[in-house]
Amino acid sequence: MGVMLGSLRTKVIVLFLLAMILPIVIVGTAGTIYYRDVVRQTISSNEQAQAQTLALLTSSYIDGAVSFLDNQSARPEFQDALMVGNVPRISTSLATISNSTLVYNWVYVIDSSGRVVSSSTYPNVVGENLSSNPMISQLLVNDTNIVGDPVYSNVTGKPEIFVGTSVLSPNGTIVGVLVGALDTDYYTQTITEAKSSIPDTVFYVVNSTGSVLVDKNTSYMNDIADFSSVPPVQMMLAGKESGVAEYYNPVENTTRLGAFAQIPKYHWGVVIAVPVSALYAPVDNVILPFISFIALLSLLAVGVAYFFGRSLADPILAISSASNKIMDDDKYSKLLPTGRKDEIGDLARSFSDMVDRVKRDIVERKKEAEAREQLMVQLEEKTVDLKKSYEELEVKSEELAAQTEEIECANEELRCTNDELQNLTGSLRETRDYLEKLIDNANAPIIVWDPNFIITRFNHAFERLSGFTAYEIIGKNFSILFPSDSREETMNKIQKTLKGEQWESVEIPILHKSGGVSIVLWNSANIYAEDKSLLATIAQGQDITRRKQAEKELEDSKYQAELYLDLMGHDISNMHQIVMTQLELSRDILNIEGRLEGEDRELIDTSITTLERASRLIDNVRKLQKLSSHEYSLEAVDLSALVKDALDQYSIIPDRDIAIKFSQDGKRMVRANALLKDVFGNLADNAVKHSSGPLTLAVNINKVSHDSKSYYRVAFEDNGHGIPDDKKEEIFQRFKRGQTKARGTGLGLYLVKTLVEGFGGYVEVENRVLEDYTKGARFLIYLPVLEENDAGTM
Amino acid sequence: MMPEQCNHAGIAIVDDDVQLVRTYELLFKHKHIPVSFVAYDGLEAIEKLRKAEPKPRVIIIDYRMEPMSGLDLMKEVLAIEPRTKIIFVSGDDRIQQESVDAGAAVFLKKPTGIRTITDTVNHLMNP
Numbered sequence: 014m015g016v017m018l019g020s021l022r023t024k025v026i027v028l029f030l031l032a033m034i035l036p037i038v039i040v041g042t043a044g045t046i047y048y049r050d051v052v053r054q055t056i057s058s059n060e061q062a063q064a065q066t067l068a069l070l071t072s073s074y075i076d077g078a079v080s081f082l083d084n085q086s087a088r089p090e091f092q093d094a095l096m097v098g099n100v101p102r103i104s105t106s107l108a109t110i111s112n113s114t115l116v117y118n119w120v121y122v123i124d125s126s127g128r129v130v131s132s133s134t135y136p137n138v139v140g141e142n143l144s145s146n147p148m149i150s151q152l153l154v155n156d157t158n159i160v161g162d163p164v165y166s167n168v169t170g171k172p173e174i175f176v177g178t179s180v181l182s183p184n185g186t187i188v189g190v191l192v193g194a195l196d197t198d199y200y201t202q203t204i205t206e207a208k209s210s211i212p213d214t215v216f217y218v219v220n221s222t223g224s225v226l227v228d229k230n231t232s233y234m235n236d237i238a239d240f241s242s243v244p245p246v247q248m249m250l251a252g253k254e255s256g257v258a259e260y261y262n263p264v265e266n267t268t269r270l271g272a273f274a275q276i277p278k279y280h281w282g283v284v285i286a287v288p289v290s291a292l293y294a295p296v297d298n299v300i301l302p303f304i305s306f307i308a309l310l311s312l313l314a315v316g317v318a319y320f321f322g323r324s325l326a327d328p329i330l331a332i333s334s335a336s337n338k339i340m341d342d343d344k345y346s347k348l349l350p351t352g353r354k355d356e357i358g359d360l361a362r363s364f365s366d367m368v369d370r371v372k373r374d375i376v377e378r379k380k381e382a383e384a385r386e387q388l389m390v391q392l393e394e395k396t397v398d399l400k401k402s403y404e405e406l407e408v409k410s411e412e413l414a415a416q417t418e419e420i421e422c423a424n425e426e427l428r429c430t431n432d433e434l435q436n437l438t439g440s441l442r443e444t445r446d447y448l449e450k451l452i453d454n455a456n457a458p459i460i461v462w463d464p465n466f467i468i469t470r471f472n473h474a475f476e477r478l479s480g481f482t483a484y485e486i487i488g489k490n491f492s493i494l495f496p497s498d499s500r501e502e503t504m505n506k507i508q509k510t511l512k513g514e515q516w517e518s519v520e521i522p523i524l525h526k527s528g529g530v531s532i533v534l535w536n537s538a539n540i541y542a543e544d545k546s547l548l549a550t551i552a553q554g555q556d557i558t559r560r561k562q563a564e565k566e567l568e569d570s571k572y573q574a575e576l577y578l579d580l581m582g583h584d585i586s587n588m589h590q591i592v593m594t595q596l597e598l599s600r601d602i603l604n605i606e607g608r609l610e611g612e613d614r615e616l617i618d619t620s621i622t623t624l625e626r627a628s629r630l631i632d633n634v635r636k637l638q639k640l641s642s643h644e645y646s647l648e649a650v651d652l653s654a655l656v657k658d659a660l661d662q663y664s665i666i667p668d669r670d671i672a673i674k675f676s677q678d679g680k681r682m683v684r685a686n687a688l689l690k691d692v693f694g695n696l697a698d699n700a701v702k703h704s705s706g707p708l709t710l711a712v713n714i715n716k717v718s719h720d721s722k723s724y725y726r727v728a729f730e731d732n733g734h735g736i737p738d739d740k741k742e743e744i745f746q747r748f749k750r751g752q753t754k755a756r757g758t759g760l761g762l763y764l765v766k767t768l769v770e771g772f773g774g775y776v777e778v779e780n781r782v783l784e785d786y787t788k789g790a791r792f793l794i795y796l797p798v799l800e801e802n803d804a805g806t807m
Numbered sequence: 808m809m810p811e812q813c814n815h816a817g818i819a820i821v822d823d824d825v826q827l828v829r830t831y832e833l834l835f836k837h838k839h840i841p842v843s844f845v846a847y848d849g850l851e852a853i854e855k856l857r858k859a860e861p862k863p864r865v866i867i868i869d870y871r872m873e874p875m876s877g878l879d880l881m882k883e884v885l886a887i888e889p890r891t892k893i894i895f896v897s898g899d900d901r902i903q904q905e906s907v908d909a910g911a912a913v914f915l916k917k918p919t920g921i922r923t924i925t926d927t928v929n930h931l932m933n934p
Binding site for chain 2: 582583585586587589590591592593594595597598601602624625628631632635
């Protein structure tokens with residue numbers, strides 16, 4: 014059973030826990046924080062006092078070392094030995110000095126020139142000149158003593174702190190310097206005796222730049238490590254005499270509390286650094302028992318809370334459960350705490366009485382409802398039975414009426430069907446007779462074959478076509494009607510009709526009984542039974558043998574015509590070129606030689622003109638041929654521009670006086686092509702040929718309407734010999750000639766008419782002067798106007 | 808303006824009609840136009856063109872010839888001597904545009920008067 018956070022029991026337990034544990038936790042936490050702060054303050058003060066003590070101790074230690082060296086340098090025998098340069102005595106004195114103290118590792122002596130005279134430990138420095146050393150040079154000038162900064166010594170191979178003092182003669186002059194190297198290990202050992210009681214405490218001495226002088230960790234001493242960035246050292250370098258600083262040491266990965274104190278006399282400083290974790294160890298030692306106490310107290314509180322929670326909440330929960338199981342007499346009565354002697358017991362007993370009364374009431378109401386339901390069911394059953402009986406009666410009545418009506422209709426239909434069958438049989442007989450006659454007597458050959466290609470019908474027209482009688486053919490295979498060389502191909506075509514394909518104008522050769530072959534154009538159709546199975550195929554033919562022959566002859570004629578035209582275009586042109594060139598050349602030569610008389614010139618000129626006419630005739634024939642073979646397409650062209658181009662070629666004709674009157678004012682678009690220019694060229698040519706003396710060509714263009722259509726009418730006038738009225742129709746016909754003085758073929762005007770009609774127009778001719786044809790002719794060319802909308806769709 | 812001095816001189820005549828070729832020769836002789844060579848088909852014309860020194864400046868070529876047509880001959884000639892001017896002659900003016908597109912300087916339709924021929928030749932030889 015899960016814990017219900019909202020239940021009465023849970024709430025009571027939580028309330029007890031909060032009341033008992035919360036004050037203990039608050040008081041304990043506040044006490045711990047306060048105690049930690051007190052401990053930190055105390056340890057900080059202690060560490061700072063210890064740093065100050067070490068600073069004083071170090072100052073005294075160095076003072077003692079300096080005094081010792083001063084005293085040794087003042088010894089008369091040492092001074093005398095140095096003055097006279099008695100090295101053995103000096104060495105003896107140095108050995109004495111070195112052996113009489115632990116403060117110095119080794120000592121050496123420098124004479125007044127700065128040269129090392131003797132050394133207690135390292136003889137290899139003897140003779141070395143140290144006059145340039147700042148400390149030595151100062152001691153050779155001034156009577157004093159100096160404590161130097163740590164320097165790396167080449168002699169010992171490690172950093173050394175040298176202490177030096179001037180050596181005086183009896184009369185007070187400086188005769189040399191006595192130098193001692195401090196034993197830092199001894200110093201460290203001395204200081205360690207006064208170390209902190211806190212474990213893992215470190216201390217070190219730094220000089221005025223933050224470099225390590227002394228450190229328990231000798232590697233820092235050997236490297237003369239720079240500690241100027243460590244917070245307590247930084248504070249000392251900033252001038253603070255003593256204090257504490259908490260800082261993180263990344264090398265150790267620990268946080269330390271560093272207490273520091275300066276040694277003012279030597280500008281050094283001492284630092285003692287304690288791990289912060291060690292500082293709070295006493296506090297942490299107290300916290301653990303405290304937390305254990307709290308946990309124990311909490312367990313006790315839970316027990317107490319659970320006991321009181323059960324005592325208060327369980328009876329109420331029992332009443333709640335009993336109310337949910339009120340219909341279960343056994344469980345319900347067991348759950349109720351009716352045995353209690355307190356108010357909750359009273360409540361349980363009252364609740365039990367109330368439930369008993371309600372239960373009795375419910376049982377009585379249930380019995381009444383069941384009795385009512387039984388009565389309703391019986392009533393409904395009776396009603397349904399009655400309804401069924403009534404409906405059955407109605408259905409029986411309707412069925413009887415319908416059956417009577419159906420019998421009457423069936424009788425009537427039988428009578429009608431009998432009549433119709435009699436009529437239909439007669440009609441079918443008539444139709445069959447009619448169709449048989451129609452097929453037999455049709456002009457077109459008709460044949461019917463069954464699905465096995467057996468001929469079942471063969472009309473008279475087919476008899477005439479094939480030379481076979483129906484008696485000879487019916488019942489035979491269809492294939493006997495085809496010539497052997499095309500039989501397979503034809504049978505393949507017929508096979509397709511069985512698959513439902515219908516013939517529409519299929520050409521099939523048919524064998525004649527005499528051995529000849531006719532080409533027949535066939536149409537076919539399949540005849541199907543009611544069950545969609547193929548009954549027969551009927552085919553009707555048209556004998557096109559003669560038409561095919563005519564088409565072939567026409568094709569041959571066309572080929573011949575093109576061949577002749579090609580011959581004219583090339584071979585006759587060549588001949589013309591030869592004759593024309595030779596005639597013109599002859600005329601030139603004779604003219605130059607002065608042998609060309611009047612009639613001779615006329616003979617040559619006439620020959621040349623005739624050649625030109627023959628050439629134009631060939632051109633016209635070729636254009637007519639192109640027109641008939643539809644080689645030219647139609648497009649939008651400017652009528653005015655073409656008229657002008659055509660007339661310009663006739664403005665200067667040798668030996669003729671020709672005046673042209675035409676004004677090209679604006680575009681007039683028609684649907685034609687470049688051959689339109691030939692229309693006006695031929696008209697001009699015609700006028701030149703059929704005139705003598707001065708010739709005037711007057712052309713104007715107007716827009717006119719005819720049969721609701723717009724046309725451009727080109728009026729082309731000349732003042733030539735004119736055209737008699739009875740010849741006006743003939744001049745446009747092929748190979749007709751007008752009755753004029755000049756001779757011509759007449760093909761030019763036929764070409765004019767053909768071209769104009771090809772462009773959708775027509776041509777008329779009339780006298781220039783009414784009722785006097787001798788004053789010249791007027792040709793009227795009508796061409797449909799091409800509107801802008803039409804031009805866009807071309 | 809003097810004709811360009813670049814080893815090109817005279818006119819060549821290519822036509823399969825012997826009489827027409829002879830007529831052209833007489834005409835050019837009369838008009839003092841030097842004839843470089845004459846040929847009666849395309850293959851002969853190409854051979855003579857390769858050998859001719861100096862090369863003809865103008866060539867008259869007939870359209871209808873066998874086995875090589877005038878159009879094919881003209882393309883060969885222009886491939887060999889691109890500066891050669893071609894006068895293309897034919898009785899059929901349907902091939903006028905095609906011949907000009909293929910590189911002919913002038914198209915003349917047969918029959919053409921001698922004045923037109925000589926003016927055209929002189930113009931092409933002395934541009």
